[in-house]
Amino acid sequence: MLNEVFAIIDKYYASDDELRRIFLIHARKVADLSLEMAERHPELSLDLAFIEEAALLHDIGIFMTDAPRIHCHGSSPYICHGWLGAELLRKEGMPKHARVCERHTGVGLSKELIMASGWPLPHVDLVPQSLEEQLICFADKFYSKTRHLEEVRTFRQVVESMGRISEEAVQKVIQWNGMFG
Numbered sequence: 001m002l003n004e005v006f007a008i009i010d011k012y013y014a015s016d017d018e019l020r021r022i023f024l025i026h027a028r029k030v031a032d033l034s035l036e037m038a039e040r041h042p043e044l045s046l047d048l049a050f051i052e053e054a055a056l057l058h059d060i061g062i063f064m065t066d067a068p069r070i071h072c073h074g075s076s077p078y079i080c081h082g083w084l085g086a087e088l089l090r091k092e093g094m095p096k097h098a099r100v101c102e103r104h105t106g107v108g109l110s111k112e113l114i115m116a117s118g119w120p121l122p123h124v125d126l127v128p129q130s131l132e133e134q135l136i137c138f139a140d141k142f143y144s145k146t147r148h149l150e151e152v153r154t155f156r157q158v159v160e161s162m163g164r165i166s167e168e169a170v171q172k173v174i175q176w177n178g179m180f181g
Contacts, residue, residue, distance in 0.1 A: 008057065008089075009057070019062075019063060022071065022149065023063075029142075030140050031055035033139040033152070034051050035055075037181070038180075041180060047132055050132055051132050054136055058101055058136055059082075059085065059101075061085025061086070061101060062078070064080075064084045065077065065084070067081075070145045079105065079121070080120060086099065099129075103133050106162075107162065108125070108126060109127065110126075111124055134179070135176075139180075141153070141162070142158060155177060
């Protein structure tokens, strides 16, 4: 299945440019941390193969967004990258992987937050449900795509980052740290 994952990545990130480099470094870092955390918790019986695949694909939709700092020159706001990636993966016949894409932004996006913010997203809850979805969402918070690609954030930095979103986001990453950290 990893061959299929890399074929999808190559389909959407075919050219050897800076966006491909950013995407691949970030995706691999998130996948490696996700696997490391999952392997520390065999009692959770997590699907390691799925975690690696989904973590590698979680940001597949970024190229469709307008985020020049990371060499994305699409037409949609960056907040839509998860939903856009999910649509791509559904077309590729990967609905379970698509759910990771659409649910990994922040600590997930509630229907209420989407509506209140006026984001061009469907008015549905896009919040991680399965343990694998939650784990990948948590691991994603430790790596940036905008600077210091190779550098892992500390848990304190993750908490500070989530604090700029909401106290609920802080509590969610604290909960996830207790589960997966």
